[in-house]
Amino acid sequence: MTAVGDVLHLLVTANLWQATLTAAVLLLLPALGGVISERSGVVNIAMEGMMLAGAFFGVVADLAWHNPWLATGVAMLAGGLMALIHAVVSIRFRADQIVSGIAINIFAAGLTVFLVNRIYGLQDVGHLGQNELLPSYNVPLLDHIPFIGQVVFEQNVVVYAALIILVLVHVVLFRTRLGLRVRAVGEHPQAADTAGINVYAIRYGAVVTSGLLSGLSGAFLAIGISNTFVPNMTDGRGYIALAAMIFGKWTPLGAFVACIIFGLGEAIYANNSIIHISQYLLSMLPYIITLVVLAGLVGRSSPPAADGLPYVPGSE
Amino acid sequence: MPLGSVLFAFIAGAIILIVTGSNPIEAYGGLLCGGFGVACTQGENPALQISNTVVFTIPLISAGVAVALPFRAGLFNIGVEGQFLAGAMACTAIGIKFGSLPSPILLPMVLVGGMVAGSLWAAVAGVLKATTGAHEVVTTIMMNYIAQWLLRYLIIGGPLQLAAGTSRSLPIGAGAQLATILPASNSLIILGLPSSVYRVHTGIFLALAAAAAFAFLLWRTSLGYEVRAVGQSQRAARYAGVSVRRTIIVTMLIAGAFSGLTGAVQIAGVDHNLTDKYFSDTTGFDAIAVALLGLGSAVGIVLASLLFGALHSGGAVMQADAGISSNLVLVVQALILFSIAANFIGAIREKLPFGRPPAGALPPEIPPAAGLMTEAAASAPPEPA
Numbered sequence: 039m040t041a042v043g044d045v046l047h048l049l050v051t052a053n054l055w056q057a058t059l060t061a062a063v064l065l066l067l068p069a070l071g072g073v074i075s076e077r078s079g080v081v082n083i084a085m086e087g088m089m090l091a092g093a094f095f096g097v098v099a100d101l102a103w104h105n106p107w108l109a110t111g112v113a114m115l116a117g118g119l120m121a122l123i124h125a126v127v128s129i130r131f132r133a134d135q136i137v138s139g140i141a142i143n144i145f146a147a148g149l150t151v152f153l154v155n156r157i158y159g160l161q162d163v164g165h166l167g168q169n170e171l172l173p174s175y176n177v178p179l180l181d182h183i184p185f186i187g188q189v190v191f192e193q194n195v196v197v198y199a200a201l202i203i204l205v206l207v208h209v210v211l212f213r214t215r216l217g218l219r220v221r222a223v224g225e226h227p228q229a230a231d232t233a234g235i236n237v238y239a240i241r242y243g244a245v246v247t248s249g250l251l252s253g254l255s256g257a258f259l260a261i262g263i264s265n266t267f268v269p270n271m272t273d274g275r276g277y278i279a280l281a282a283m284i285f286g287k288w289t290p291l292g293a294f295v296a297c298i299i300f301g302l303g304e305a306i307y308a309n310n311s312i313i314h315i316s317q318y319l320l321s322m323l324p325y326i327i328t329l330v331v332l333a334g335l336v337g338r339s340s341p342p343a344a345d346g347l348p349y350v351p352g353s354e
Numbered sequence: 355m356p357l358g359s360v361l362f363a364f365i366a367g368a369i370i371l372i373v374t375g376s377n378p379i380e381a382y383g384g385l386l387c388g389g390f391g392v393a394c395t396q397g398e399n400p401a402l403q404i405s406n407t408v409v410f411t412i413p414l415i416s417a418g419v420a421v422a423l424p425f426r427a428g429l430f431n432i433g434v435e436g437q438f439l440a441g442a443m444a445c446t447a448i449g450i451k452f453g454s455l456p457s458p459i460l461l462p463m464v465l466v467g468g469m470v471a472g473s474l475w476a477a478v479a480g481v482l483k484a485t486t487g488a489h490e491v492v493t494t495i496m497m498n499y500i501a502q503w504l505l506r507y508l509i510i511g512g513p514l515q516l517a518a519g520t521s522r523s524l525p526i527g528a529g530a531q532l533a534t535i536l537p538a539s540n541s542l543i544i545l546g547l548p549s550s551v552y553r554v555h556t557g558i559f560l561a562l563a564a565a566a567a568f569a570f571l572l573w574r575t576s577l578g579y580e581v582r583a584v585g586q587s588q589r590a591a592r593y594a595g596v597s598v599r600r601t602i603i604v605t606m607l608i609a610g611a612f613s614g615l616t617g618a619v620q621i622a623g624v625d626h627n628l629t630d631k632y633f634s635d636t637t638g639f640d641a642i643a644v645a646l647l648g649l650g651s652a653v654g655i656v657l658a659s660l661l662f663g664a665l666h667s668g669g670a671v672m673q674a675d676a677g678i679s680s681n682l683v684l685v686v687q688a689l690i691l692f693s694i695a696a697n698f699i700g701a702i703r704e705k706l707p708f709g710r711p712p713a714g715a716l717p718p719e720i721p722p723a724a725g726l727m728t729e730a731a732a733s734a735p736p737e738p739a
Contacts, residue, residue, distance in 0.1 A: 083491065123692070131696035136430055136491055140642060141691035148684025149370075155679035156374050270634070274499055284492060318507035325496040325503075329478065332488035332496075341489075 062301030067255035068279035071248030078244035079224035083139035086276025087146030092117040092256025097267040117253020125245035132348035172262035196258040224342035281328040358699035363689035380676040388671025389664030401545040411663030416564040418644035420612035433494025435638025436501035437472040441617025444471035453527025460529035472614015480606025484599040523628040532623035555623035569652035
């Protein structure tokens, strides 16, 4: 009974929800990337690799130039380039998009450690100084709101950016002509092509955008939350983001809700001193919850109709 | 075509090496020495290198089969990693719990236990696919991570932990271990080294048997016919009276058994306990490359396993001799995957005026229905109830 009481007590602390939002944003950015990519009809299980590439190249750039903003740009570029490989292989060469996604993840894992060894030898990558990190920022006045102030308005700059991106993605996807085109291409590329939409351009754009967002998340992880690069530091977050995308039924707001749930789990076990369950067992929860959702126990979750199918002009 | 993909990957890898200021000849020399015991510069023992390559090859064969079989049914089993870990965990748990039993009883117990655990892990994906249409790629990814975290729990603070502060399990009983081919003796000298360093174990026969069983199952049984029928076209298979649901579930169960066997053999034959090494294990992902490169045939899988076994074994020598991170092997492996999936070689040959392949020369190594969410378009169950 005391354990339950402890959890309930934990749930009303602003600290917990502040940590939840931070953890959620790490997942939200690649999840939004996944939503955009898959809405355009390109299956993307490569967010993990894109994030990892972003984290690594962000740290390398930050160590070289001592500028977190520039480094974040480099991280996004690195994620975008990884995505571009996925796009070229699966759109231009019509490869199986899952094989390509797996290859991206293996490629990123191998390349980053190979380059760590190449650039820094056998030592650590090195740690970033305080003013080389992406800063936190308290929004004036709003941060004085009780509870909400600490949770939402005392956060890292990336968190604010991510929340704005969330709204943007939702509005663009469901309220603009561009969004309609992206969804049309993902549901019925032949019809979209007939209507004069450039299927390839939309898909390239969507996949690269997913890389930019995943790269940003990698930067947040490496030069916002940690202060260094560690091999495989993304630790499956790209895959949890994938789970969040499915959980959220391929919608930005749904994915956000899923990220908050998964982020809450992470924040709770970060405060594990009062909960006596192995953090490893708790770490399974996002995956188990997603399986439950997929089992249809919480309403069906199905992808866009043309998700995963290469587009061949003139085909039926 | 598979050779072309490998060649493409090595050339692209050489470009990466040159761009990052390494010498590709040194790097590939190290791989060659470590993989096949030829062209060694630092006095490595060729017999030992070949032995190491075979040890790395064994799990890849049975894991490759676990990818190739579902491929034929149009299912993409990227959950071999999780099923492999489930098999390893079951083997270890049984091998510890009943550690005092004699080998004729305990060894079958741990191997079958591993197969059952792998089957159960794969069953989740198979049943969800057959009943709700949930895509097996997504469900197997989830099961992979559940296995990863369960493993961490078991050997860090959980019931199998060796001692507080360690991240390894207790060792399995002697009766649960697979014998090495050569006697594990320090006094018997074979090819210049004590015979105990040659760690090739009897699991090699199980791996080859798995490959043979796969070929037999696929081409000589009615289940194999059903698997191929479902892979070609679910609709046509249904008209032919094949139960698509049943075939999907049974295929995943068998694939899971192959993966679970792989994990059990790895524990019983090589490691004898679970360690943190398994946190970063990549057998299940190597298996995907093996199955694709082997064009889904038993012989092809054995040959592809040998290549990747040599790459793994060679990576260590390359790192020691040439100072190049063994992670280059992962990069090359990813490049092979890109190359096969995108059919770069076919695209290059089409560009050449004289290199145009005859029509139909490029085999579709993935059955049409594996092109993802075709008929079972994830939302609709594959078969009306």
